[in-house]
Amino acid sequence: MIEVAKHTISRNALVSDALYQLNELGQDLTLFVVTEDNRLIGTLTDGDIRRGLLKRLTIQDTVE
Numbered sequence: 001m002i003e004v005a006k007h008t009i010s011r012n013a014l015v016s017d018a019l020y021q022l023n024e025l026g027q028d029l030t031l032f033v034v035t036e037d038n039r040l041i042g043t044l045t046d047g048d049i050r051r052g053l054l055k056r057l058t059i060q061d062t063v064e
Contacts, residue, residue: 008032011041011064015049018063022046033063 009018009031022029022045031044044063052061 004032008034008038009044009063011035011062013063014059015052015057015061015063016059018044019046019049019059022049031063 006021006025007028007030009021011033018031021031025031029046032040033042033044034040041064053059
């Protein structure tokens with residue numbers, strides 16, 4: 001069974017935090033991006049982060 005808390009991340013979290021969290025998940029490489037009141041606003045994968053870095057985002061930017 002999937003532990004939802006392990007797969008959620010705040011939209012205000014840093015990309016570096018998302019990378020760490022994705023690394024801890026192992027093969028389940030999808031995070032669910034949520035607002036402060038836990039509303040789902042999107043998903044985030046390692047591929048999304050790679051594409052962001054290619055567009056000059058940094059690991060200090062937020063995942064939103």
